[in-house]
Amino acid sequence: MQESRLILRKRILSLRATQVHFIPEAALLLEDCDCDEPESISLHLPSDLTGSCSLSPAGQALAKMEAQLRFAQATDTLSGLCRSLAIRAELSRYKTTQVRGQHASTRARTLLSTAQEKITTYAARYRRARLAYSQLMGPGDWENTLQPLMDGDIRTLATHQDEAELTAKTGYREGHRIISWIYMVPGTAEESTGLDEGVSGISSTATRTFNLDLALRVEWLKARARRDRWMEEAELLSVELTRTAVFFDSKANWWLSLIDERTDVSPSLSDGLRAYAERQADFQHQHANQVRSQLNAAHDKVSEPTHVVCPSNCFVIQY
DSSP states (O other): OHHHHHHHHHHHHHHHHHHHHHOGGGTTTOOOSOSSOGGGSOOOOHHHHTTTSOOOHHHHHHHHHHHHHHHHHHHHHHHHHHHHHHHHHHHHHHHHHHOOSHHHHHHHHHHHHHHHHHHHHHHHHHHHHHHHHHHHHOSSGGGGTSOOOOGGGOOOSSOHHHHHHHHHHHOOOTTOOOOOGGGTSTTTSSBOOOOOTTOTTOOTTTTOOOBHHHHHHHHHHHHHHHHHHHHHHHHHHHHHHHHHHHHHHHHHHHHHHTTTTOOSSOHHHHHHHHHHHHHHHHHHHHHHHHHHHHHHHHHHHHTSOOEEEETTTTEEEEO
């Protein structure tokens, strides 16, 4: 630890000498590097100075360079975040289905904790990069790409566990699936290049790559299959409701046909039978009208414009 801090202190001193030459505005803000924790020293990069003072032409050029680096850092961090979420999901699935015994469970929990620490680190790194980029660039269209990262956005592609948690939070069920925006950022859905195979000291597990583009395509196919099944069920339900309403109408007509069937009864009993038959026919008509109102409401809901978008190739399926 002491050796790492000594190396970091030397690097900060070298940076300070360059800062005084290119960013003289930061000279008054530079801190002493003799503290015991150099990792807590503020570097006073251009993103830290844009709001407090105006930069020189050299400082403005450095600010543009930092903005490019911050944007790349944010997108790379999102790629790492997506990759770590996929690793955690796979570890969780493996622990649930394959791990038995105390020793194996303890090791699996340790791996899950390590994956969660990486996810937390990536999230904090992205938020810092986005904050610095916003201080350099200000409001703009880039906010549609680098959106604020909320805790609810840090989730995997629709796994069964995430779907159950999302259903509990939002009340959405089979008709709704929400993919986090972090998978829609250009670069995160491309193939993530891992370590080159054949490097000495690197296990074959570490050389595997996770293809987010393939995962998004699979998720899109699952969404399309759910859409098709939902449309099929909606069509079957429409037919069933239509036939149910016809059945109630036929029952009402059947009751009305019974009014004049009894001719061997007294006038008072005939009036009672007529009233009873008309009452039953009215009940059947009410049921038929209720079913038709439900059918109309279902038709209005189905007619709402809905679509499934493939994030890789921008395929759109409307229904």
